[in-house]
Amino acid sequence: MRGREARPEMQRAEVRVLCQCRSGATHEDAAKIMRDAMQDFSTQRRNMVDSQLRPNDITDYRILTAMGEVPREAFVSASLRPIAYMDKELVVRERLGALPERAMLSPMTFAQLVQFADVQPSDLVLDVGCGTGYSVAVLARLAESVLGLEGDDALAERASKEIAEHGADTAAIVSGDLTAGCPEQGPFDVIVLEGRVPDIAAIAADTGWRDQLKEGGRLVTVVGAQAMGEAVRFVRRGDALLRTSGFDATAPLLPGFEKPAVFSF
Numbered sequence: 001m002r003g004r005e006a007r008p009e010m011q012r013a014e015v016r017v018l019c020q021c022r023s024g025a026t027h028e029d030a031a032k033i034m035r036d037a038m039q040d041f042s043t044q045r046r047n048m049v050d051s052q053l054r055p056n057d058i059t060d061y062r063i064l065t066a067m068g069e070v071p072r073e074a075f076v077s078a079s080l081r082p083i084a085y086m087d088k089e090l091v092v093r094e095r096l097g098a099l100p101e102r103a104m105l106s107p108m109t110f111a112q113l114v115q116f117a118d119v120q121p122s123d124l125v126l127d128v129g130c131g132t133g134y135s136v137a138v139l140a141r142l143a144e145s146v147l148g149l150e151g152d153d154a155l156a157e158r159a160s161k162e163i164a165e166h167g168a169d170t171a172a173i174v175s176g177d178l179t180a181g182c183p184e185q186g187p188f189d190v191i192v193l194e195g196r197v198p199d200i201a202a203i204a205a206d207t208g209w210r211d212q213l214k215e216g217g218r219l220v221t222v223v224g225a226q227a228m229g230e231a232v233r234f235v236r237r238g239d240a241l242l243r244t245s246g247f248d249a250t251a252p253l254l255p256g257f258e259k260p261a262v263f264s265f
Contacts, residue, residue, distance in 0.1 A: 044084070058108075060115050075104070100253070102129075117220040131150065147185055203232075228248060229249060
């Protein structure tokens with residue numbers, strides 16, 4: 001059976017351990033190097049919570065705890081791990097021909113959006129555009145069960161692997177059209193769109209999204225034609241989706257939700 005691949009921070013630590021051992025360092029010295037390598041990201045996670053989330057009104061202790069536990073660095077490429085806890089979006093897939101670049105939300109925007117959704121321990125959550133699975137891993141610590149929907153098969157495969165490695169036992173990943181949601185697995189208490197949609201009508205006028213929400217269910221996303229938009233929450237009341245505006249937020253465009261081109265003659 002093939003073992004798990006060593007993570008880059010562990011690989012660097014192991015090289016240092018080997019060099020130290022060759023130079024006559026003790027096993028205690030080697031063990032300290034390994035511990036320090038892992039503690040560095042742990043410290044960055046605590047700093048993210050204390051300097052980015054708490055000062056920006058993230059008051060739900062469950063979100064603070066979850067984001068202080070899930071290793072964000074494990075869900076990005078090795079080259080981005082040193083900046084995994086900066087308050088910025090991180091690319092999880094480069095542009096591939098006609099396929100646009102994909103990025104995960106910044107920690108602050110993600111935390112604000114999840115708090116806006118008011119995820120409860122008994123909730124069934126649909127996470128749309130889950131990328132490599134970081135958002136699913138966090139949400140799985142807040143809800144009863146989470147379904148991550150991803151349109152890119154390669155990202156979906158990696159997301160499945162990562163959530164399994166990081167204890168998201170109540171979560172699963174499926175591949176499919178992001179704009180269709182996952183009606184066969186609904187209705188959901190919460191739907192989180194992990195990105196920006198340029199037109200509010202794409203959600204408000206689509207009965208498919210409404211029907212995937214339970215009565216009182218919440219759908220949250222960022223809406224805006226440009227990178228800077230506004231967080232919006234829809235709550236299902238009967239056949240209607242009631243809209244509440246939230247906070248200003250920057251978010252990458254979610255594939256498939258682009259406005260159709262308008263031609264003038």
